[in-house]
Amino acid sequence: MTTRAAIWRATWPIGLVLLIAASLSIGAASLWNGDFSAGWLMMVSRMPRTAAAMLAGAGLALAGTVIQLTVRNRFVEPGLTGTPEAAMLGLLAITLLAPGAAIGWKMAAAAVAALIGTAGFLLLSRHVPRQDPMLLPLVGLIYGGILGAAGLWIAWTTDLVQYLGIWRLGEFSGVLQGRYEMLWLIAALAALLYAAADRITILGLGEDYARSLGLNYGQTLALGLGVVATISAVVVVTVGAMPFVGLVVPNIVSRWRGDNLRANLPFIALSGAAMVLAADVIGRVIRFPYEVPAATVFSVAGAGIFLWLLYAAPKQGRVHG
Amino acid sequence: MIETKDLRVSIAQSELIHGISVTIPKGGITAVIGPNGAGKSTLLHTIAGLQSAASGTVTIDGTDIARARPQDRARLVAILTQNQPMLGRLTVEDLVSFGRWPHHRGRPRPEDTAIVAEALAEFALTDLSDRLLDTLSGGQRQRAFVAMAWAQSTPWLFLDEPLNALDPRHARDLMTRLRDLSAPGGDGRSVVVVLHDLNTAAGFADHVIALKFGHLFLAGPKAEVLTAENLSSLFDTPFQTTEVKGRQLVFPD
Numbered sequence: 001m002t003t004r005a006a007i008w009r010a011t012w013p014i015g016l017v018l019l020i021a022a023s024l025s026i027g028a029a030s031l032w033n034g035d036f037s038a039g040w041l042m043m044v045s046r047m048p049r050t051a052a053a054m055l056a057g058a059g060l061a062l063a064g065t066v067i068q069l070t071v072r073n074r075f076v077e078p079g080l081t082g083t084p085e086a087a088m089l090g091l092l093a094i095t096l097l098a099p100g101a102a103i104g105w106k107m108a109a110a111a112v113a114a115l116i117g118t119a120g121f122l123l124l125s126r127h128v129p130r131q132d133p134m135l136l137p138l139v140g141l142i143y144g145g146i147l148g149a150a151g152l153w154i155a156w157t158t159d160l161v162q163y164l165g166i167w168r169l170g171e172f173s174g175v176l177q178g179r180y181e182m183l184w185l186i187a188a189l190a191a192l193l194y195a196a197a198d199r200i201t202i203l204g205l206g207e208d209y210a211r212s213l214g215l216n217y218g219q220t221l222a223l224g225l226g227v228v229a230t231i232s233a234v235v236v237v238t239v240g241a242m243p244f245v246g247l248v249v250p251n252i253v254s255r256w257r258g259d260n261l262r263a264n265l266p267f268i269a270l271s272g273a274a275m276v277l278a279a280d281v282i283g284r285v286i287r288f289p290y291e292v293p294a295a296t297v298f299s300v301a302g303a304g305i306f307l308w309l310l311y312a313a314p315k316q317g318r319v320h321g
Numbered sequence: 322m323i324e325t326k327d328l329r330v331s332i333a334q335s336e337l338i339h340g341i342s343v344t345i346p347k348g349g350i351t352a353v354i355g356p357n358g359a360g361k362s363t364l365l366h367t368i369a370g371l372q373s374a375a376s377g378t379v380t381i382d383g384t385d386i387a388r389a390r391p392q393d394r395a396r397l398v399a400i401l402t403q404n405q406p407m408l409g410r411l412t413v414e415d416l417v418s419f420g421r422w423p424h425h426r427g428r429p430r431p432e433d434t435a436i437v438a439e440a441l442a443e444f445a446l447t448d449l450s451d452r453l454l455d456t457l458s459g460g461q462r463q464r465a466f467v468a469m470a471w472a473q474s475t476p477w478l479f480l481d482e483p484l485n486a487l488d489p490r491h492a493r494d495l496m497t498r499l500r501d502l503s504a505p506g507g508d509g510r511s512v513v514v515v516l517h518d519l520n521t522a523a524g525f526a527d528h529v530i531a532l533k534f535g536h537l538f539l540a541g542p543k544a545e546v547l548t549a550e551n552l553s554s555l556f557d558t559p560f561q562t563t564e565v566k567g568r569q570l571v572f573p574d
Contacts, residue, residue: 214395
């Protein structure tokens with residue numbers, strides 16, 4: 001290991017701890033002037049908000065890694081596979097069919113729809129020529145656009161547009177105790193992914209090698225897609241869409257440490273958690289006491305990082321498609 | 322022994338293999354030759370279970386490959402395909418370790434680690450073991466994939482045009498290794514290899530299977546198949562053979 005890597009390894013957990021401290025202490029209501037009981041504020045708002053940002057970031061980063069290995073394209077992310085739009089359609093459907101359904105059922109409907117939407121993208125991806133790696137994300141963008149337009153049309157005709165607006169842009173100001181706990185499902189899914197990490201990495205070698213190594217290809221694919229769809233649906237339903245997280249974080253970690261999922265999973269999860277938390281903290285500070293959505297902050301930074309990833313190919317290698 | 326019976330394979334509604342019945346003997350190197358589009362890769366993929374047959378059967382050492390569990394199949398035959406993964410920034414050691422996956426399914430035992438180390442040494446990769454695949458030259462990467470297939474420790478080792486990315490020295494090294502490990506008294510493997518270079522087939526193979534337009538053209542011991550007359554008719558172009566220092570050479574006229 002180079003010294004630079006060693007320094008990184010030592011400093012970045014400290015950075016994460018500082019970020020968490022910042023997230024817990026920054027907000028329109030002060031912890032110290034006695035407006036509210038500090039302990040109550042912590043329990044009801046600050047800790048849930050911090051946990052939500054970290055869980056969403058970790059989840060989207062992991063989902064991005066899995067979808068990239070599954071379709072073998074580095075420029076794809078869960079937001080570019082029609083997954084959130086499909087989740088939205090599922091949510092609309094259950095809202096229309098069973099308006100009083102409990103949040104758990106809404107969640108399940110969104111997850112099932114997300115799974116179907118992601119499977120549709122996977123079917124499409126098999127027919128997209130692989131020579132140009134940028135083609136598949138574009139196809140995903142159009143596919144998501146079509147699903148999104150369908151959702152918007154349905155919402156328009158049924159007077160549910162405002163309801164959609166609530167969660168189209170990801171932000172954490174509405175996170176309170178009792179309204180975000182669904183996100184802890186991501187921790188369970190991360191554990192499941194860790195158990196299946198070798199299988200997912202082998203999936204990234206392609207169908208031929210996966211079959212040659214005796215992997216049950218269809219089963220593993222279904223597992224990967226199920227995880228991606230569930231994470232996307234949980235995030236979109238509880239905090240909204242967070243573009244670029246699933247694109248940028250896996251690419252950075254892949255450059256830094258390669259693609260072995262078992263070795264990298266904690267790094268991917270923690271990097272995603274740290275970056276989304278940072279975006280949320282910046283969004284809270286930049287126009288204090290008003291807030292800029294974390295998704296907006298992340299998109300601005302993420303777009304820049306993405307351009308850098310496109311043009312600065314790793315040493316002696318290239319960005320593979 | 323591998324046996325195919327009236328094997329037919331279709332991809333995207335067009336039949337590429339038109340009823341091939343062939344026997345591949347155990348031990349030694351069997352070369353698969355033929356013009357472009359003859360179905361060499363398709364035959365290899367189908368026998369290895371990566372491609373399903375439209376009709377007909379494949380049995381490897383008595384196991385019906387279409388009915389075998391994926392895991393059992395992966396302990397019977399390892400294949401190096403031409404499609405190297407585009408994704409997969411893995412270290413050489415990680416890649417070769419995945420060759421052991423059919424045996425340990427995620428829980429490596431000491432013997433697995435030992436075999437990986439042996440594979441790295443066998444293919445001169447020990448010094449490169451920490452390097453990521455996409456920082457290697459084409460030839461080094463090819464060797465890493467061969468080492469992975471070797472580490473699978475299967476009685477049958479398939480290689481689809483393994484010499485493509487290799488310079489003459491590494492091509493010769495690889496063929497020599499394949500000959501050593503498939504020779505009687507080696508480690509008892511049988512090698513089936515798709516080759517474009519007929520002189521490599523002439524120099525290293527024991528048996529030759531010649532395909533043309535998805536049909537079996539000829540199969541048998543090297544000396545019987547690689548004659549000027551057969552090759553001229555197989556490739557629709559005149560061939561000559563000659564002998565240099567006791568080795569048979571074939572070349573288009």
